Amino acid sequence: xxxxxxxxxxxxxxxxxxxxxxxxxxxxxxxxxxxxxxxxxxxxxxxxxxxxxxxxxxxxxxxxxxxxxxxxxxxxxxxxxxxxxxxxxxxxxxxxxxxxxxxxxxxxxxxxxxxxxxxxxxxxxxxxxxxxxxxxxxxxxxxxxxxxxxxxxxxxxxxxxxxxxxxxxxxxxxxxxxxxxxxxxxxxxxxxxxxxxxxxxxxxxxxxxxxxxxxxxxxxxxxxxxxxxxxxxxxxxxxxxxxxxxxxxxxxxxxxxxxxxxxxxxxxxxxxxxxxxxxxxxxxxxxxxxxxxxxxxxxxxxxxxxxxxxxxxxxxxxxxxxxxxxx
Amino acid sequence: xxxxxxxxxxxxxxxxxxxxxxxxxxxxxxxxxxxxxxxxxxxxxxxxxxxxxxxxxxxxxxxxxxxxxxxxxxxxxxxxxxxxxxxxxxxxxxxxxxxxxxxxxxxxxxxxxxxxxxxxxxxxxxxxxxxxxxxxxxxxxxxxxxxxxxxxxxxxxxxxxxxxxxxxxxxxxxxxxxxxxxxxxxxxxxxxxxxxxxxxxxxxxxxxxxxxxxxxxxxxxxxxxxxxxxxxxxxxxxxxxxxxxxxxxxxxxxxxxxxxxxxxxxxxxxxxxxxxxxxxxxxxxxxxxxxxxxx
Numbered sequence: 001x002x003x004x005x006x007x008x009x010x011x012x013x014x015x016x017x018x019x020x021x022x023x024x025x026x027x028x029x030x031x032x033x034x035x036x037x038x039x040x041x042x043x044x045x046x047x048x049x050x051x052x053x054x055x056x057x058x059x060x061x062x063x064x065x066x067x068x069x070x071x072x073x074x075x076x077x078x079x080x081x082x083x084x085x086x087x088x089x090x091x092x093x094x095x096x097x098x099x100x101x102x103x104x105x106x107x108x109x110x111x112x113x114x115x116x117x118x119x120x121x122x123x124x125x126x127x128x129x130x131x132x133x134x135x136x137x138x139x140x141x142x143x144x145x146x147x148x149x150x151x152x153x154x155x156x157x158x159x160x161x162x163x164x165x166x167x168x169x170x171x172x173x174x175x176x177x178x179x180x181x182x183x184x185x186x187x188x189x190x191x192x193x194x195x196x197x198x199x200x201x202x203x204x205x206x207x208x209x210x211x212x213x214x215x216x217x218x219x220x221x222x223x224x225x226x227x228x229x230x231x232x233x234x235x236x237x238x239x240x241x242x243x244x245x246x247x248x249x250x251x252x253x254x255x256x257x258x259x260x261x262x263x264x265x266x267x268x269x270x271x272x273x274x275x276x277x278x279x280x281x282x283x284x285x286x287x288x289x290x291x292x293x294x295x296x297x298x299x300x301x302x303x304x305x306x307x308x309x310x311x312x313x314x315x316x317x318x319x320x321x322x323x324x325x326x327x
Numbered sequence: 328x329x330x331x332x333x334x335x336x337x338x339x340x341x342x343x344x345x346x347x348x349x350x351x352x353x354x355x356x357x358x359x360x361x362x363x364x365x366x367x368x369x370x371x372x373x374x375x376x377x378x379x380x381x382x383x384x385x386x387x388x389x390x391x392x393x394x395x396x397x398x399x400x401x402x403x404x405x406x407x408x409x410x411x412x413x414x415x416x417x418x419x420x421x422x423x424x425x426x427x428x429x430x431x432x433x434x435x436x437x438x439x440x441x442x443x444x445x446x447x448x449x450x451x452x453x454x455x456x457x458x459x460x461x462x463x464x465x466x467x468x469x470x471x472x473x474x475x476x477x478x479x480x481x482x483x484x485x486x487x488x489x490x491x492x493x494x495x496x497x498x499x500x501x502x503x504x505x506x507x508x509x510x511x512x513x514x515x516x517x518x519x520x521x522x523x524x525x526x527x528x529x530x531x532x533x534x535x536x537x538x539x540x541x542x543x544x545x546x547x548x549x550x551x552x553x554x555x556x557x558x559x560x561x562x563x564x565x566x567x568x569x570x571x572x573x574x575x576x577x578x579x580x581x582x583x584x585x586x587x588x589x590x591x592x593x594x595x596x597x598x599x600x601x602x603x604x605x606x607x608x609x610x611x612x613x614x615x616x617x618x619x620x621x622x
Contacts, residue, residue, distance in 0.1 A: 057421070107603065107606050110610040113423050114427065118558045118562075121555065122559065122599065125551075129595055246428065246431070247428075280442075280443060282435040282436070282438060286432040286433065286436035289428060290412060290433075290436075293416065293428050297425060
């Protein structure tokens with residue numbers, strides 16, 4: 001049973017990889033590759049976010065802060081120190097995100113539930129305000145344009161495969177983490193924090209750990225985004241960015257590891273189709289949120305699994321009924 | 328630093344505190360009674376401000392009538408939102424997260440509807456006639472409109488506290504926070520209580536929006552700034568505590584007023600600074616006697 005699901009999983013994994021790898025070959029325009037990069041990066045961001053919410057039960061409304069740190073680390077170094085700093089700026093950004101998330105984490109995990117959510121939101125908005133107002137250093141509302149990745153990465157096709165590999169390795173790592181003993185403790189933190197204390201583990205310590213890990217991967221996603229768009233903007237730190245990953249997670253399903261990734265695919269494609277036709281995309285987005293929260297809280301992946309499960313039970317009981325009849 | 332300057336800033340801070348408290352008290356009311364976190368509470372502030380603009384600047388209605396009408400309008404929208412959407416997710420696992428998401432969806436919809444109806448440019452309301460000048464006390468001038476806001480705010484807040492603490496409907500509302508099942512078995516229509524409380528609380532927010540409109544311009548997207556400010560108030564005061572929220576609002580309002588005067592560019596940082604310090608030393612809130620309730 002375990003090996004067959006492992007095999008099935010490996011198959012799914014390779015199909016996904018091949019599908020994304022074929023995008024540059026099959027595409028009819030540059031734009032589609034750009035879209036695919038966005039899906040990959042947001043997918044990573046959403047999966048990392050869901051380690052906090054779906055797995056550990058910590059709904060952060062401030063992950064845009066770390067996404068922005070990853071991006072602005074590159075932008076600021078390239079702008080102020082020179083182009084040679086592009087690649088070194090990526091690990092620097094990750095370390096900065098780790099340190100900041102550790103310090104802020106110490107503060108925000110002091111409270112739980114909606115307080116945690118709103119505090120993370122408040123700190124992210126603070127960072128956004130600072131970035132917005134500190135015009136001389138960050139470029140303020142203008143953002144920073146024309147950041148080109150160095151060497152061979154400047155080629156869009158090469159950069160796409162770079163993103164693909166980094167995202168797949170990161171998601172694979174997060175998947176291993178989610179099903180490791182540490183991942184089990186995280187689930188336990190959500191479902192029954194008292195039991196975590198009974199078995200001699202610290203709730204707060206594990207919350208802090210996953211907060212830092214999730215934030216570092218958010219920063220990685222942010223730094224990958226720079227090479228795709230060649231520009232950064234304060235919107236990356238704005239609260240709507242945090243909202244977007246939450247939506248992706250709900251859309252795909254927060255109780256499945258790949259739910260948020262599927263959610264990213266759906267949301268970005270929808271935004272591309274509807275957002276191109278109307279400037280009132282948020283109304284559609286809000287309506288989608290209402291529909292999913294009220295009617296399909298399990299998300300697309302969750303509802304499909306639920307349906308399959310029910311069909312299976314129906315099939316089994318139907319079969320049993322038949323054998324009864326024949327006997 | 329002269330006395331004149333200090334008093335002026337104190338009054339400006341107190342005006343802001345009153346508005347903040349009107350909003351934050353609605354937020355605490357919904358949270359305390361219904362255990363609902365209304366992330367869209369700031370949007371009702373915005374809706375109230377736009378209703379006020381429509382009534383006063385476009386339809387030329389008397390300001391004070393418009394103020395009541397705008398509050399009522401926002402309250403009706405709030406009651407409708409609770410009736411149509413929020414009550415469908417009560418009692419669900421991870422309810423807190425889904426409440427935030429659902430009300431986040433409402434923020435997106437309200438923000439865009441406001442843009443659709445009134446456009447994206449800034450709107451303003453002129454101060455009501457008779458309240459454009461200033462009261463003179465010796466060397467000190469107090470803008471009459473600020474004075475009016477403070478008085479109205481105090482009256483509304485004392486009235487709300489009185490209803491909640493001393494009257495039968497208030498007791499029913501408080502009882503629904505403690506034990507909904509028992510209250511229901513006593514023959515009270517609990518879902519209706521929650522809808523009414525939600526409507527009243529959003530009406531408070533809407534009224535604050537209309538009241539603030541002559542001082543700050545009316546913009547779409549104002550909701551999110553307002554919700555963060557009132558959240559800081561609530562963190563300072565402790566969410567279960569009505570008067571604690573009032574002290575939190577006063578503290579935040581005064582800190583902001585003096586920060587604006589001395590360091591205008593970085594004034595918003597100070598609100599956060601106060602909050603961070605509070606969180607480090609008293610995470611349950613400055614004035615809260617009890618520990619934070621887990622949601």
